[in-house]
Amino acid sequence: MEQNEFDVVVVGSGAGALLAAIRAADEGLKTLVVEKMPLLGGTSATSGGGIWIPDNHDMGKAGLSDSVQAAFRYVKTCARGLASDDRILAYVETARHMARYLAGIGVPYRCVPSYADYYPTLAGAMPGGRTMDPIDFNAGKLGPQDLELLRPTCPGQLIFGRMHINAFEARSLLARERKGKFVLMWIMARYFLDYPWRNKTRRDRRLTGGQALLGGLFAALRQRGITLWLDTPMQSLTQEGGRVTGLVVRRNGQDMAVSARRAVVLGAGGFERNQQMREQYLPQPTDQAWTATPPEGNTGDAHRAGAAVGGALHLMAHTWGAPTLFVPKEEKYRAMFVERSMPGCMVVNARGERFLNESGPYPEFQQAMYANHAQTGGAVPAWIVFDATFRANYPIGPLMPSAAVPDAKLRKSWLNTVYWKGETLQELAGQIGIDPQGLLASARRMSEFSRTGKDLDFGRGDNVFDRYYGDVNVKPNPNLAPIEKGPFYAMKLHPGDIGTKGGLLTDRDARVLTEDGQPIAGLYCVGNNSASVMGPSYPGAGSTLGPAMTFAFRAIAHIVGKP
Ligand code: FAD
Incomplete structure (x- = not known):
């Protein structure tokens, strides 16, 4: 008993x-x-x-x-x-x-x-x-x-859905530090060469994070x-x-x-x-x-x-608020912690207007969504919009950079569920049902800010926290880049959480x-x-x-x- x-x-x-x-x-x-x-x-x-x-x-x-x-x-x-x-x-x-x-x-x-x-x-x-x-x-x-x-951890925290990566390595890859390439090679070699362990389980022997x-x-x-x-x-x-x-x-x-x-x-x-x-x-x-x-x-x-x-x-x-997004076949929504901080993206409401510092802490991000929704009725969901240059260089949600995985190789079911795509900003706005003029104006303003390095509206990149997840190669502000090269993309964000x-x-x-x-x-x-x-x-x-x-x-x- x-x-x-x-x-x-x-x-x-x-x-x-x-x-x-x-x-x-x-x-x-x-x-x-x-x-x-x-x-x-x-x-x-x-x-x-x-x-x-x-x-x-x-x-x-x-x-x-x-x-x-x-x-x-x-x-x-x-x-x-x-x-x-x-x-x-x-x-x-x-x-x-x-x-x-x-x-x-x-x-x-x-x-x-x-x-x-x-x-x-x-x-x-x-x-x-x-x-x-x-x-x-x-x-x-x-x-x-x-x-x-x-x-197990969520697929979003694994390399190719299998290999663990720790916070130091993730930052080096995302910020496109020089050693990033070697880090990735090392992670993959370590996983694939560990035959004795892989005979026992597909899960990585090296556990990181949670x-x-x-x-x-x-x-x-x-x-x-x-x-x-x-x-x-x-x-x-x-x-x-x-x-x-x-x-x-x-x-x-x-x-x-x-x-x-x-x-x-x-x-x-x-x-x-x-x-x-x-x-x-x-x-x-x-x-x-x-x-x-x-x-x-x-x-x-x-x-x-x-x-x-x-x-x-x-x-x-x-709640411990955070923006989250839906990915088909995953058991839960993914939190978007860091990608939104990289240069060349912006977050807009149904009017196509920015309403927050995209690089700020995730709880404030979620609170800003609610605050803007209360005013405009159009920030739940909100949209993260980026251009072809951003798409080529950075991972976002389940999308690896297009330099590694081009659109043609993405899962077909992700188009219009995970991401939306338009050759122009107007076309994209039409697809996601937001105001095209507002979106164009916001992209133009963002592109101006990126040249001066000053986000006059929300101060993105003005502090050490914002810059931690920025591209070290992008100047003068590692969090700001123009949004002007088509095709353009959008992803839908919800005011989610990582717990109450x-x-x-x-x-x-x-x-x-x-x-x-x-x-x-x-x-x-x-x-x-x-x-x-x-x-x-x-x-x-x-x-x-x-x-x-x-x-x-x-x-x-x-x-x-x-x-
Ligand atoms: P949990 O870890 O969720 O454990 C609660 C357990 O209680 C569950 O297993 C549940 O099944 C069990 N339970 C529920 N009801 C009962 C019952 N009636 N009887 C018995 N068992 C029950 N926070 C950080 O501080 N640092 C981070 O780096 C960090 N990263 C995160 C990344 C992601 C992707 C997410 C989603 C969250 C992250 N968080 C992080 C938040 C953090 O994970 C949670 O806040 C934290 O794990 C909550 O811990 P907990 O022990 O309260 O709950």
Whole structure:
């Protein structure tokens, strides 16, 4: 008979959840992880794996110096009063200790010295170094069987749908640095020459990004013999005398009570896959199909279970916003993080007018879509428009640069679903149903800006964050180029997300709080299941996974009474 008494039960198997389970086991606690889906890893496994860690141990090597005080000041401004100072402080103080712990359990990270914070002009921002990227992980340590249980990443993050690429390599390719060509050759040679591994599985042995993070955490979970139940959704929490004492799960078709002697840690993700909750809480219009997170899993189950035992829900109108696009046959929409920053493209509404800085942070991009839609009724969807020169040089969505994969070799089904094409801008406008005169005027203005290097309308390329994803060969502004050489192309963008950020309100130790600020004994919550410590904003790449794991780290310390 399966045992159903544990010290700690962790719900979900994203990064925060697994880190909590591993630390609990390291503290000698008998731990269970329950995951609703047949695969482990949630959105975390499909992510870039970046973590935003102020004053981290690797910054010194890059000649950068940071402080907890500066980071606190920066996050406090970003959070705009929607996260408590106490929680923000707990985060900025503890994140670096969590990053060291990660390295100790076999998931080392390095800082990305030139990846700036998302609001580089705010006091306390850093021009780089706080974002950390996972070091590549050898899936051999996990073994091919467990690798099959790890949710794979999205095809958009793989080279030719198969080979992993890390953030350093991706940037070098996209920015068309000289070494880019060699990077690509090296990635391909490494994959194709690894015959012993390829005989076992088609999946790449070299895991990067979220796959490296979750692969590493999964291996650490196995090393500690932690019990993992996949395909086992939590149904509800159980409570005795005001204390959460366990939960009910659905296992092998039956409800089963599981007791948690010390605590339940909720890490069951956001509610982005729940259309009814989206309509109840998020800005409209909204569609669960627009999220770039895996289907089905994150439906807010643990938001509702936590609220049912008295937990307060906060920040429910907010998402980790990002523009997304549809690609036929892919299980979810793709987020467009970086391509829109390259020179020679612009984003327009139905009037053919630009309304945002295309190179800005993705959450602001999504918010600008909603704001413009409220004014004009024509920014949902919006259109990213580019010319033949852009198309020749840069990948965008699933399209590789036409220099490598010309239009004739693209999938036929992508024309008029993924991309639209016209010999002239007027023809393109007609195809996508937007105002041709507006589009022409915007393209002309953009071309003028590219010659002076100054985007007089939205300041694109004016700061270090924008320029991180620009073409180093394009002058005077690496984010601006004329849009004048036909044929012209457009892709449809939706105000999507990479998860929701509203959830159960927690304190500095991830304890779930009631509306009057009292902790609920025995109940902790991390990741997108909890209200974000960042308030409505996104201070830097890694602002979701960093806090998820940091508060998991703190939760376990609190459970075992560590300072
Ligand atoms: P998840 O990782 O989604 O895990 C939640 C898990 O809980 C799921 O497996 C789900 O099935 C399970 N679950 C749900 N309900 C139940 C239930 N009732 N019982 C049991 N289990 C349940 N963020 C960063 O910080 N850095 C990045 O580099 C980054 N890159 C990204 C790239 C992409 C393409 C995307 C889509 C997102 C990215 N993000 C990134 C965002 C980040 O991935 C998510 O915010 C984060 O993974 C959320 O973690 P989580 O643990 O809260 O949820």
